[in-house]
Amino acid sequence: MFDNFVVPDLLPAAPEIFVAVMALAILLIDLLVKDSRRTAIFALTQLTLVGAAVIQFMTSTGEVSYTFSNMFVDDLMSDLLKLFLYMTVLVVMFYSRGYVLDREAMNKGEYYVLALFATLGMMVMISANSFVTIYVGLELLSLSLYAMVAMNRDSVVSTEAAMKYFVLGALASGLLLYGMSMIYGATGSLEITGIAERLYAGDANKTVLVFGLVFLVSGLAFKLGVVPFHMWIPDVYHGAPTSVTLFIGSAPKLAAFAIVMRLLVNGLITLAQDWQAMLIILSVLSMAIGNLAAIAQTNLKRMLAYSAISHMGFMLLGITTGVVSGDARYALNAYSSAMFYVVAYVLTTAAAFGMILMMAHAGFEADNLDDYKGLNRRSPWFAGIMLMVMFSMAGIPFFVGFFAKFSVLQAVVAAGYMWLAIVAVLFSLIGAFYYLRVVKLMYFDAPADDSPLQATTDMRILISANGLAVALLGLFPQVIMSLCAYALLRSL
C-alpha cells in the first residue's frame, strides 16, 4: 500500500515545520504558565520567529526547489518575503505587548499562538506551488485572524468586525475556490507550474479559463482589499483591537503579494493580457475610493484603512505593467517594484499603527484623529517620527514611501502607460491631503491636555527605530530595491 510513498525532501520546508512544531509546543506550555504577564510565552514566540529566520537563512540555497510532489516551492523570492515576514511579525508582537497586557481579555497565550499560526499560514502561502497549498495557507491565516479580531470578546465593535470579516472572508474564499476549480477544469492541473505549461501548450479552453480567472482575481482582490472588494477593510481595521489591526494591516500584505505573484505571474502569465486589464480597473478604483474616502474619516484607524486600500491599488499598478503586448521584457522591473512597494508599505504602516499602540493605554484607544492634536507640544520627538511616517505614506521624499511610489511609477511609464501614471500621481495628490491633516493636527493645533506622553521605554526605542528606518531607507533605498530585484530574477 505504501510502495509508492517517497519521503519528501523536508529541507525546503524546514522553517514551516519549525514554526508549526513551536506553535503547538507553545500552546501546551501556555497551560503550565501561571504568570499573568505571560513573559515566557511572549519570549518563546519571539524566539520562534528568530529561529525561523535563522533556519530560513541557513537552508536558503538560492535555487528554485520543489518538494511535497511539487506542491511547495522554495525560491529566493519566498526566502526574502519570509524573512521580511518574520521581521514584521516580530516587530508587531513587540508593539502589541503593552496593549495586550493592558487588556484582560486579550492577555492569553492563544493570542501568541494564533499569531504564530497566522504566520505559518502566510509562510505556506508564500511558498505555495499548488492551488491546494495556497488555499490551505490562506485559510490557516484567515481563521487565525478571525479569532484574533474577536479576541476582545466583550467589545461589541470587535465582535461585529470579526463577524463581518468571517462572513466576507468566507465568501472570498468561495470565489477563489470557484475560480481555481474552473482553471483546474480547463487545464487539468492544480500545480501552478503545471498550469503554466498547459497554458503554454495552448490547448486549454479559453472561455472556461477566463471565466475562472475572473473569480480568481475577485478572490485575490478581496484578500488584498482593493475596490470593489474592499468593504471589510475599514470595518475590520476600525473594529479590531489595534494590535490586531496592526497585524492584519502589515504582514498579510506580503503574503497577498506572494499569492498574486504565484497565481497570476507564475501560473497564468499567458493570460496576462486579460488579468492586467482587470487589475488596472481594480487599481484605479482603489486609488480613487481609498484616497477620497480617507479624507472623510475622523478615526485614524479608519483613515489608515482607506489609505491601505489606496496603497494596495498603487502596488497593483506595478503588477499590471509586467507584460506589454506580449513582451515580458519589463516583467522583472515591474514585479520587483511592486515587491519593494509592499515591503516599504509594511514598514511604514507598522510605524503608524505602532504610534497608535504607543499612545494607547488602558481605557484609551488613541485612535481618533483628535487624540493627536498638539502632539508636537507633548512630545516633539514622536511627533517628528509620526511626521516622517505620514510624509512617507504620502510619497514625499526623503522617505521610503517616495521611492516605493517612484519605482512603481517608473515601471508604469516604462511600460508606456503614461495616462495611468498621471492618474496615479493625481490620486496621490488627493492622498497627500489627509496625511497632511495628521501633521496639521500634531503641529498646528493645541493639545487637549498638555500631559507628557506615557509610554514604556522599549516601545519608545522600537518606534524610534522604526521611524528612523523609514527615513534611512528613504535616503538609501538601494539595498532593499536590489534585493527585491535579485530575488525575483532568481525566482521567475
Next chain:
Amino acid sequence: MSTYPLLSLAIWIPIVAGLVVLATGNDRNAPLARMLALVGAIAGFFVTIPLWTGFDPANGGMQFVELHNWIPRFNINYHLGVDGISMLFVVLNAFITIIVVAAGWEVIENKVAQYNAAFLIMSGLMNGIFTSLDGVLFYVFFEASLIPMYLIIGVWGGPNRVYAAFKFFLYTLFGSLLFLVALMYLFVQSGGSFSILEWHKLPLGLSPQIWLFLAFLVAFAVKVPMWPVHTWLPDAHVEAPTGGSIVLAAIALKLGAYGFLRFSLPIAPDASHELSSLVIALSLIAVVYIGFVALVQADMKKLVAYSSIAHMGFVTLGFFMFSAMGIEGALVQMISHGFVSGAMFFCIGVMYDRVHSRQIADYGGVVNTMPKFAALFMLFTMANAGLPATSGFVGEFMVILGAVKLNFWVAFAAASSMVLGAAYSLWMYKRVIFGDVANDHVKELTDINGREFLILSVLAICTLWMGIYPQPFTDVMHASVNDLLRHVAISKIQ
C-alpha cells in the same frame, strides 16, 4: 580649484546644523538654539564664498562637480555641480539664511529650536535644488523642501495659517507630481539615465517636447508663480512669519524660474520656441495685471507679494526672449529681487512686530517716530520700483532692452511695470511713512534697534552694490548663458 566637496558642504552643513539645533529641545534652551542656528548659517555661508571666488567665468560648463553612485538600481547618481546660472543662487540662499535667522532673533519666542531648524534644513534642501545635476536628486530636494515651509507657515503663521499652508503644499505638489512623470518619461527615452546633462543632448520629436514642456511649465509656473496659478503666494505670504516670507520671496520663487533654465529650455528647445509666445503672454499678464492688483491692496504683505509676482513675470519674460540680454537681465532681476523683496518683507515685519498690523490704513507718519527705519525703507521701496542706481533697475532695464529687440509692444507692456511698480511701491510708502502721526500705535513706535539696523544696512549695501556695479554678478553668467543660448538655438528634432 578647491578639493573640498564645497557643494555637498553647502547642502549638508545647514541640514546637519538644523538637526543639531533641533536637538537643543524645548524653549528653555532658546538662546543656545539661536546661537547654534546663527553659527550654522554663517558656516553654511562661508563654504559658499569659495564657489564665487574660485569660479572660472570663462568656463560655461559645470564646475565643482561631484559625482557618486546613489541608487544604481535606477542609475540615480548623487551628481552635483554649478554653472554661471546656478552658482549665485547658492551664495544668495546661504546669505539669506543668515538674514532669516537674525530676523527671527527676538521675535520668535515659541518653539525656537524648531523654527530655526526648519529654516536651516530648508536652506540646505534649496541648495540641493540649485546644484543637482540628476533629475531624481533635483526632484527629491524640490519636494522635500515643501515640508519645512509647510511647517513654518502652519506653526508660526497668522490666523489663517492652516488654509495657507495646505494651499501652498498642495499647489506645489500638484505641479511637481506631473514633473515627476515627465522625469520618468525622459528616463525611459534616454535609455535609462536620470542625468540632466544627458537629457540636454537627448534628441526628441516635437510632440513629446511639447508634452514635456507643458509638464515642466505646470511645475515651475506654480513655483514661480505665474498667472493664473499664483493665488497660493499672497495667502502664503500673508500668513507666513516674517522669516518665512523672506525665504519664500528671496529664494523659493527662484526655484521655479531656475527650473525653466535647467529643464524647459535645454531639454525641450523646439517646444520652448514654439510655445514662447504663450509664456511671454502669461508673463506680461503677470507684469501688467498683477501690477494693477498690487495697486489696490490694503495689506502691505499682500502688496509686496503681488509685486513679487509681477517681478517674477519679468524674469520669465526675459528667459523666453532667447537673447543673452534677456536671460542675464532676468537672472540679475532674480538676485536683486532676492535682496529687495527680502528687505521689503523684513521692513513690514519690523512694523508688524511693533503694531501687530499689516494694514496700510493702520499706519501713517511713521517717519516721525522711526526716522532711521524710514530712510532705509525708502531705499528698498525705490529699488522695488526699479529706480536707477538700485539693483531693481539693472535687471528690469536689461529685460526691457532685450524686449525692444524682440517686439516693440512687448517692450512697451513690460516697461509699463516701471510706472506701475513706482505707483504701488511709492504710494504705499507715502501712506505708511509720510503724513501726520495717524494714531497712538504709531506715536508709541520705537525706531529700529541695532540688530534690525544691521540687517537692513547689509541688505541696503547689497542692493546698492548691485545697482551701481553689477559686473561681478553678470561676469560669471556670460559663458553659461551663451552656452545655453547656443544649445537652445539648435533643433533637437531629427
